[in-house]
Every structure is written in structure tokens, then in C-alpha cells.
Amino acid sequence: MRCGFCLPACPTFRETGIEAESPRGRIALMKAVADGLMPPDEAFEQQMNHCLGCRACEPACPADVKYGQLIEQARDAIEDHTDTHRWWIKPIRRTVFKSLFPHPKRMRLLGGALKLYQRSGLQTAARKTGVMKLFPEHLRDMERILPDSSGQGVIRRIGDRHPAKGQPIAKVGLFRGCLMDVLFTDTNVHTVDLLTEAGFEVFIPDSQTCCGALHAHSGEAEGARKLARSNVRAFREAGVDYIVSNAGGCGAILKEYDHLLHEDGEWREDAAWFAGRVFDISDLLVKFGRVPAFDRKADGEPVRITYQDSCHLRNVMRSSDAPRRLMRQVPGAEFVEMAEADRCCGSAGIYNLTQPEMAGQILEHKMEHANATGARVLLTSNPGCLLQMKLGVQRHGDPGKMQVAHVVDFLHERMGGR
Ligand code: SF4
Ligand code: SF4
Structure with a gap:
């Protein structure tokens, strides 16, 4: 349709006012590449990489254009054109995506190393001695705001099975996340508390892995599919009624496993079963839970x-x-x-x-x-x-x-x- 209704919803278009930085412009570029009118060169890659993948263009589109699927296919195609890449990006990304995120034990080790850095005085020393100045400003800023790592994960902290308080409403499988579980362990523990208090029995399958969102968004669709199959198996075997996530980024890709595996005859049905059961914690509490009564702040101050x-x-x-x-x-x-x-x-x-x-x-x-x-x-x-x-x-x-x-x-x- 090329109506342009998506343009005001797009943060990069709003920042730049440039058509090529808008959903409509990016789709036109993708089409030009697909039609063979332009090569998928570095300029094309950069334009695709400028997209946040926030998908604000989708609810704004009257024609229901699935922009998220288009950008993922475009990035997947770019990934196949290795000559357009800076040579060092791919190996680093592959190492992190393949050898770190999908392995909970390695993630816990990384969390443990971060904990050591944060609590042994190394972090303070790095800042005082000016070592951090060797890094770009945005990385220094990120280092400053990293939460205290637990190096544990939710299962080690509280176990994998948690009965409901009162009459159980349903059995819920918690998706713990990879980075989420080592950097935000407390939030995972609190999620379990909220769910059991609201009447859900909670099980946390230990065989689950990373959701694959970063893989899918970076042109590593096959890697994402592999992780999706592992997660579908883990939660299917657990026999849960719902799968709950407390991270919007993970929840969204879990909800789209049916699309991710739609060409996989062996897994299509199980993936649809999985996707239909995924909820964000807030939605699950509001739709099906006995939402607990909350209290005022301890000091009573509004x-x-x-x-x-x-x-x-x-x-x-x-x-x-x-x-x-x-x-x-x-x-x-x-x-x-x-x-x-x-x-x-x-x-x-x-x-x-x-x-x-x-x-x-x-x-x-x-x-x-x-x-x-x-x-x-x-x-x-x-x-x-x-x-x-x-x-x-x-x-x-x-x-x-x-x-x-x-x-x-x-x-x-x-x-x-x-
Ligand atoms: S993506 Fe949708 S909203 Fe944007 S120009 Fe095309 S039809 Fe219009
Ligand atoms: S997903 Fe990309 S094109 Fe769509 S609104 Fe976000 S930044 Fe713009």
C-alpha cells in the first residue's frame, strides 16, 4: 500500500526524517534487493542495522504488514553475504551466540566471574586506575549500570518446583532466560513468589535454554530454530498449562516459535502448542490469577x-x-x-x-x-x-x-x- 501510516510510529524516522530510515523505506530497499535492482551491499546492511527492531510499525499498519518477519529475513540474507561483513564481527558473535548464551552452566560461570569482579575490589580498582578509559564511552557507561550478578540462577537459589498457595489454578512453566537468570536472579525469584501467591503451581524446567531472540534478530535464524526446538521439548515434557516470561524481548520470540518453526514438519505442531501458551507475567496474573492484595510502602509515604x-x-x-x-x-x-x-x-x-x-x-x-x-x-x-x-x-x-x-x-x- 505504501500509505506511510507507519512513519510517525518509527523512532529512527522521527529522529532523522529520512525515508530510508523508515519502515516503508526499508521495505522498499528490501524489495529492490529481492528484485535484483541493487546488491545487498554494506550500505544496505547499515540501513537494516539502523532499524531497532522495535516493531512499532506493525500495530500502526492498516495492511497488517509483518515487518518483523521481513527484517529478520533481510538480516538472514545479509548474513549469507559474508563479503559485506567486517571480518571480526561474525566470529565474535558466533562465539557468544553459540558457545555462551545457550549454555546455562557457562552463563553461571560468567555471572560468577562478574560477581568476583564487582565484589573483590577489581571494579573499583579498574575505575580508579583509569583502565576503563581504554574502552569507548558507551561501554564504560554500561559497565557502571550493570546489576550485581548472583552467579547462581533461580533453580540453584530456590529449586525448580513450587506449589501454589491455596487451590491451584494451573501449572505454569517459568522461562528463566539466559542473561536474565544470572543478572536478574532476584526478579526470577520474585516472579515465582508472585505466581504461587496468585494461585499457580510453578515448575522451572532445567533443560530450557536461551530464547534465541538475539540470534533471530541478527540473521542467525538457524541458530534460533535450534534453541526453539530445545525449549519446545523442555516445556512440552514438563506438561505445563502456561509458559510465563518476565522479559518482553524473550516473551515475544517465544510467542513466535510457531512462525519460526512453521516450515519444520516435525516440530510445527509442538511449536504451535508452545506459542499458544506463552504469556507475560502481568497478563497471566490479570487474566487468570488471584491477584494478591498489595500493601503501601513500608514507611507509608505515597x-x-x-x-x-x-x-x-x-x-x-x-x-x-x-x-x-x-x-x-x-x-x-x-x-x-x-x-x-x-x-x-x-x-x-x-x-x-x-x-x-x-x-x-x-x-x-x-x-x-x-x-x-x-x-x-x-x-x-x-x-x-x-x-x-x-x-x-x-x-x-x-x-x-x-x-x-x-x-x-x-x-x-x-x-x-x-
Ligand atoms: S508498512 Fe503498512 S503502514 Fe507502512 S507504508 Fe506499508 S502498508 Fe503503509
Ligand atoms: S522496527 Fe524498525 S522500521 Fe519498524 S518502527 Fe522500529 S525502528 Fe522503525
């Missing part, structure tokens, strides 16, 4: 809160109302809607590392809106967004006045002693 949508939670899982409904149920918490909360924060997987300039520009505008709310707590539903917003508060806000947290951790805190 607090103003706001929320930054996770793009994949909103645009792919189509969940934006449930987290807001839960936050509004917390006594003493005044929820203020942030202007353009539905726009990407610039995190977008590893976009803030690979495209720091554009990510920084988007973040600066985001923080103007966040600061205008006057909120003391900014909540999100995805670890990447959480880190990006922490970075935003550090760069353009007041860390003494605004905290950033996961919705799950905020709700858990308000469950008090329970």
Missing part, C-alpha cells in the same frame, strides 16, 4: 511511579494494559503515564552497543518525558529496557531522585512479608 513499555511486550505480545492495571492496584502508588511511553528507549537487544549514537539520541528524548512525570520510580518489563533507563537516569536525570526497577520487583516488594 510514591509517584511511571512506566516505560517494552516494545516487544507491547507490539508483539500486544500487552500494555496488564502491567498498568497491576501498578494501579498498589495502594499509595500514584501512577503517572509518561508521554510516548510506547516509544522505544533505544535498548533494542544489543542496539545500544552496536548503534550507540542513535540509541543515545533516542534515550535523551525518552528521558525528557521521564523527567517531566516527576516520578520517583520508573518501572519496566524487560531487563534491556531496565538497564537502558538506568543509563538514561544517570546521563540525563537525577539518580538520587529516580529509581528504575522491574514491575515484578516493585509488586513483590509491595507483597510485604508474604
Whole structure:
């Protein structure tokens, strides 16, 4: 149709005003390559890489164009044209994607090493001696906002089976994530607490692996499919009624496993079974759970809160109302809607590392809106967004006045002693 309704929804078009930086422009470039009118050269690759993959263009499109599928196919095709790549990117990415993320034990080792770095004084020494100055500014900033690593993971911390409080409503399988599980172990533990309190029996299959989102978004579709098969098997064997995620980025790809494996005759049916059972924690609590009564803050003081949508939670899982409904149920918490909360924060997987300039520009505008709310707590539903917003508060806000947290951790805190 080329109507252009998607243009105002696109963060990169809004930042640049350039057609080639819009969904319509990118689709035209993809078509030109597919029709053989232009080669998939470095300029094409760069244009595709500038896309955040936030998928805000999809709900805006009256023709229901599946942009997410198009950009993944484009990146997959680029990946096959190895000559257009800077030679060192591919081996590094392959090592991380193949030899690290899919292996929970290695992820825990990495988490343990990070914990040692953070707590042994090495981190302080690295900062004091100026070693960190050897790294680019955006990597130094990221290092400063990394959460305290547990090096454990949720199963080691609390075990894999958790009975429901009261009459069980259903059996839920928790998707623990790879980075999520070592960097945000507390959030996974709190997710289990919220679910059992709301009447769900929780099981955490240990044979699950990374969701494959970063693989799929970086042109490694076959790698993503391999991980998808492992996860489908793990949760199918566990016999769960629902599969719950607390990270919008992971949840979105889990929800699309049916598409990812639609050409795989052996796995198509099981993948559809899996995709139909995936929910974000907020949605599951609101739709099927006995939402627990929350308490006021321990000191009784009212607090103003706001929320930054996770793009994949909103645009792919189509969940934006449930987290807001839960936050509004917390006594003493005044929820203020942030202007353009539905726009990407610039995190977008590893976009803030690979495209720091554009990510920084988007973040600066985001923080103007966040600061205008006057909120003391900014909540999100995805670890990447959480880190990006922490970075935003550090760069353009007041860390003494605004905290950033996961919705799950905020709700858990308000469950008090329970
Ligand atoms: S992707 Fe959809 S909204 Fe954008 S130009 Fe094409 S038809 Fe219009
Ligand atoms: S995914 Fe996001 S950045 Fe990419 S074209 Fe769509 S709206 Fe623009």
C-alpha cells in the first residue's frame, strides 16, 4: 500500500526524517534487493542495522504488514553475504551466540566471574586506575549500570518446583532466560513468589535454554530454530498449562516459535502448542490469577511511579494494559503515564552497543518525558529496557531522585512479608 501510516510510529524516522530510515523505506530497499535492482551491499546492511527492531510499525499498519518477519529475513540474507561483513564481527558473535548464551552452566560461570569482579575490589580498582578509559564511552557507561550478578540462577537459589498457595489454578512453566537468570536472579525469584501467591503451581524446567531472540534478530535464524526446538521439548515434557516470561524481548520470540518453526514438519505442531501458551507475567496474573492484595510502602509515604513499555511486550505480545492495571492496584502508588511511553528507549537487544549514537539520541528524548512525570520510580518489563533507563537516569536525570526497577520487583516488594 505504501500509505506511510507507519512513519510517525518509527523512532529512527522521527529522529532523522529520512525515508530510508523508515519502515516503508526499508521495505522498499528490501524489495529492490529481492528484485535484483541493487546488491545487498554494506550500505544496505547499515540501513537494516539502523532499524531497532522495535516493531512499532506493525500495530500502526492498516495492511497488517509483518515487518518483523521481513527484517529478520533481510538480516538472514545479509548474513549469507559474508563479503559485506567486517571480518571480526561474525566470529565474535558466533562465539557468544553459540558457545555462551545457550549454555546455562557457562552463563553461571560468567555471572560468577562478574560477581568476583564487582565484589573483590577489581571494579573499583579498574575505575580508579583509569583502565576503563581504554574502552569507548558507551561501554564504560554500561559497565557502571550493570546489576550485581548472583552467579547462581533461580533453580540453584530456590529449586525448580513450587506449589501454589491455596487451590491451584494451573501449572505454569517459568522461562528463566539466559542473561536474565544470572543478572536478574532476584526478579526470577520474585516472579515465582508472585505466581504461587496468585494461585499457580510453578515448575522451572532445567533443560530450557536461551530464547534465541538475539540470534533471530541478527540473521542467525538457524541458530534460533535450534534453541526453539530445545525449549519446545523442555516445556512440552514438563506438561505445563502456561509458559510465563518476565522479559518482553524473550516473551515475544517465544510467542513466535510457531512462525519460526512453521516450515519444520516435525516440530510445527509442538511449536504451535508452545506459542499458544506463552504469556507475560502481568497478563497471566490479570487474566487468570488471584491477584494478591498489595500493601503501601513500608514507611507509608505515597510514591509517584511511571512506566516505560517494552516494545516487544507491547507490539508483539500486544500487552500494555496488564502491567498498568497491576501498578494501579498498589495502594499509595500514584501512577503517572509518561508521554510516548510506547516509544522505544533505544535498548533494542544489543542496539545500544552496536548503534550507540542513535540509541543515545533516542534515550535523551525518552528521558525528557521521564523527567517531566516527576516520578520517583520508573518501572519496566524487560531487563534491556531496565538497564537502558538506568543509563538514561544517570546521563540525563537525577539518580538520587529516580529509581528504575522491574514491575515484578516493585509488586513483590509491595507483597510485604508474604
Ligand atoms: S508498512 Fe503498512 S503502514 Fe507502512 S507504508 Fe506499508 S502498508 Fe503503509
Ligand atoms: S522496527 Fe522500529 S525502528 Fe524498525 S522500521 Fe519498524 S518502527 Fe522503525
